Amino acid sequence: MLLIHCPYCQEERPELEFRNMGEAHIERPKNIADISDEAFEAFFFIRSNPKGVTHERWRHVHGCARFFNAVRDTVSDRFVATYKSGEPRLEVERGEDGELLVKGARS
Amino acid sequence: MANTAHAHRIHPLEGRIAGSAGVRITPAAPAARVSLRAGPSDVKALSKALGLDLPLAPKTTSGALPGRLAAWLGPDEWLIIDEGGDPLADLGKAKVLHSAVDVSHRNTAILLSGAGARATLEAGCPQNLTDAVFPVGAASRTVLGKIEVVIIRTGDEDYRVECWRSFSTYAFELLSVGARDCLA
Ligand SMILES: [Zn+2]
Numbered sequence: 001m002l003l004i005h006c007p008y009c010q011e012e013r014p015e016l017e018f019r020n021m022g023e024a025h026i027e028r029p030k031n032i033a034d035i036s037d038e039a040f041e042a043f044f045f046i047r048s049n050p051k052g053v054t055h056e057r058w059r060h061v062h063g064c065a066r067f068f069n070a071v072r073d074t075v076s077d078r079f080v081a082t083y084k085s086g087e088p089r090l091e092v093e094r095g096e097d098g099e100l101l102v103k104g105a106r107s
Numbered sequence: 108m109a110n111t112a113h114a115h116r117i118h119p120l121e122g123r124i125a126g127s128a129g130v131r132i133t134p135a136a137p138a139a140r141v142s143l144r145a146g147p148s149d150v151k152a153l154s155k156a157l158g159l160d161l162p163l164a165p166k167t168t169s170g171a172l173p174g175r176l177a178a179w180l181g182p183d184e185w186l187i188i189d190e191g192g193d194p195l196a197d198l199g200k201a202k203v204l205h206s207a208v209d210v211s212h213r214n215t216a217i218l219l220s221g222a223g224a225r226a227t228l229e230a231g232c233p234q235n236l237t238d239a240v241f242p243v244g245a246a247s248r249t250v251l252g253k254i255e256v257v258i259i260r261t262g263d264e265d266y267r268v269e270c271w272r273s274f275s276t277y278a279f280e281l282l283s284v285g286a287r288d289c290l291a
Binding site (some may be wrong): 001008009010011014016017023063064065066076 | 181184240250
């Protein structure tokens with residue numbers, strides 16, 4: 001079973017306790033009533049769905065119930081890192097060995 | 108003359124008992140339960156009102172049953188269980204912002220005890236329940252089969268499984284089946 005690190009519980013927990021909640025760092029426009037239909041479509045429906053590194057919201061729904069963010073590789077299904085909601089987008093880089101790591105973590 | 112009807116409340120697991128050579132499974136006594144939500148700045152006042160220190164570390168509890176127990180469920184969420192007193196009334200004395208919901212009749216609990224208690228739980232719970240990460244006093248919301256539960260380790264070989272009342276027969280049956288294999 002996949003183990004996911006919850007930044008609030010501060011440990012790895014079984015994937016059955018979690019739920020994927022879609023792409024992370026999507027901000028609701030503050031002037032939502034004024035934006036065009038196209039702009040609303042882009043905000044509401046269009047997702048990047050990349051092959052490779054993706055930033056996602058997850059929820060530890062059957063644990064602490066908190067939302068958090070995760071960086072995951074959609075090819076290998078590996079979680080690179082997880083971090084609390086509200087924290088800045090975590091940038092990652094691929095090393096020479098092909099492994100993804102948080103930027104600056106390699107020294 | 109008006110007729111009076113008397114409703115008798117029946118425990119959802121009334122009279123049940125299950126287990127095997129290694130584990131005993133019984134329904135827990137009725138208890139008052141409160142789902143408590145509050146921010147970090149109000150924890151001190153709420154702890155005072157409850158007469159125990161609300162736990163702040165993940166997966167921990169304070170207090171003990173019978174009596175009053177508080178389990179950390181999330182960074183701003185606790186489950187209070189009390190077999191004698193009235194935690195809701197006590198929380199009402201705290202004049203700080205909080206949400207306290209009486210869930211006494213939503214929940215019931217199943218007690219497991221014996222050398223096979225942990226193995227019985229592991230039949231349906233994917234979480235690591237070994238001593239190093241789930242010692243006595245630990246508590247966690249997690250899953251058991253297809254339902255959500257809160258597991259509290261109350262002793263070396265004792266666990267309390269809090270589940271929703273309507274799921275309690277499912278939980279009891281699942282644990283009964285798990286008990287058969289617990290010492291295998
Ligand atoms: Zn968590």
